[in-house]
Amino acid sequence: MKVPLLDLHTQYKPILNDIKDEMEKVFITHAYKLGPQVKEFEEKIQQYCKIKHAIGCASGTDALILALIALDIGDGDEVITIPFTFFATAGTIHRVGARPTFVDVKSDTFNIDPDKIEKAITPRTKAIIVVHLFGQPAEMDIIINIAQKYNLKVIEDNAQGIGAEYDGKVAGTFGDIGTLSFFPSKNLGAMGDGGMCLTDNDELSAKLFQLRVHGENPQYYHKWVGLNSRLDTIQAAVLLVKLRSLENWSEARRRNAEYYYKNINDIPQIKLPVIHKKAKTIFNQFTLVVERRDELLKYLHSRDIGCAVYYPRPLHLQECFSYLNYKEGDFPVAEELTNKVISIPVFSEITREQQDYVIKTIKEFYI
Numbered sequence: 001m002k003v004p005l006l007d008l009h010t011q012y013k014p015i016l017n018d019i020k021d022e023m024e025k026v027f028i029t030h031a032y033k034l035g036p037q038v039k040e041f042e043e044k045i046q047q048y049c050k051i052k053h054a055i056g057c058a059s060g061t062d063a064l065i066l067a068l069i070a071l072d073i074g075d076g077d078e079v080i081t082i083p084f085t086f087f088a089t090a091g092t093i094h095r096v097g098a099r100p101t102f103v104d105v106k107s108d109t110f111n112i113d114p115d116k117i118e119k120a121i122t123p124r125t126k127a128i129i130v131v132h133l134f135g136q137p138a139e140m141d142i143i144i145n146i147a148q149k150y151n152l153k154v155i156e157d158n159a160q161g162i163g164a165e166y167d168g169k170v171a172g173t174f175g176d177i178g179t180l181s182f183f184p185s186k187n188l189g190a191m192g193d194g195g196m197c198l199t200d201n202d203e204l205s206a207k208l209f210q211l212r213v214h215g216e217n218p219q220y221y222h223k224w225v226g227l228n229s230r231l232d233t234i235q236a237a238v239l240l241v242k243l244r245s246l247e248n249w250s251e252a253r254r255r256n257a258e259y260y261y262k263n264i265n266d267i268p269q270i271k272l273p274v275i276h277k278k279a280k281t282i283f284n285q286f287t288l289v290v291e292r293r294d295e296l297l298k299y300l301h302s303r304d305i306g307c308a309v310y311y312p313r314p315l316h317l318q319e320c321f322s323y324l325n326y327k328e329g330d331f332p333v334a335e336e337l338t339n340k341v342i343s344i345p346v347f348s349e350i351t352r353e354q355q356d357y358v359i360k361t362i363k364e365f366y367i
């Protein structure tokens with residue numbers, strides 16, 4: 001049996017004709033640049049995320065850059081984030097000229113440890129980029145309180161958590177700006193790249209709409225220096241179709257996760273992901289903390305089971321950030337996780353037989 005980490009073929013099959021129809025509309029009108037599908041998709045995401053404004057852009061990375069620029073973050077500013085996340089979260093802070101300041105994560109939820117944030121705040125700290133890692137929202141009530149106390153902006157990097165909730169409120173809608181990624185492996189993935197900023201703030205929204213087209217308004221007049229970062233109409237057409245299934249797909253992921261919780265609970269070398277009592281996750285990844293991780297990874301691959309390490313190297317130890325002068329041991333939880341995590345298939349279309357094979361193979365390895 002073969003079990004991929006993600007099976008986009010199975011996902012696309014039942015919706016491929018709808019996608020072709022939506023795409024054809026774009027080909028007929030040639031409205032490739034910010035065509036009507038982009039606006040329609042932005043409106044649909046506003047409703048889905050219960051937010052006032054949604055601004056499409058070219059990727060989740062650009063969404064973070066646009067958010068940072070919109071909040072006037074740049075030279076001399078410090079931005080707090082976590083070292084255990086995808087590179088873009090910290091790379092974008094550097095890219096706008098600010099300095100990433102890392103705060104360790106919690107060993108159970110993998111999200112930022114709110115108890116460690118205040119110690120990292122200095123007079124230069126301007127914002128926190130909170131990451132909702134693997135689809136589970138961070139503890140936003142505590143984080144927003146800290147941000148308010150120190151007058152910090154909050155950006156939520158919700159690339160992995162579209163539709164997730166914390167205390168009944170949608171992830172990405174707590175802070176000043178939330179960002180989304182439509183990278184193909186996300187719960188809502190495009191057929192290429194795409195991203196989005198979310199905000200309830202009218203002024204920030206207007207600025208973000210301008211920033212994605214070089215800060216231009218009216219044409220050839222520039223109040224700010226922005227980017228060329230539009231959401232392609234073709235991608236918006238794909239995403240409009242896929243959005244109709246998103247809730248079902250995320251629900252299926254939760255059911256699949258539940259099956260793992262029931263059936264991998266008796267192996268002492270494995271810790272299952274912990275979901276905070278106020279959080280509703282969308283399980284973009286199902287990530288175990290295990291002993292002998294690298295051996296397990298090889299063993300599963302040798303038995304045709306897709307699995308991956310997100311992430312094998314913490315960001316504070318990346319070569320490009322050596323100028324920040326962090327060293328090994330600075331963020332022990334993140335460092336340990338990079339040596340012990342492994343993500344196993346939880347995609348919506350996985351069958352029970354495939355899950356049974358994953359479970360059996362993992363048990364075989366440890367027993």
Ligand SMILES: Cc1ncc(COP(=O)(O)O)c(C=O)c1O
Nearest residue numbers: 059060061086088159181182183
């Ligand atoms: C946590 C996180 N932040 C940012 C990004 C960047 O998104 P994109 O790949 O769309 O640029 C990703 C996705 O890959 C991500 O997982």
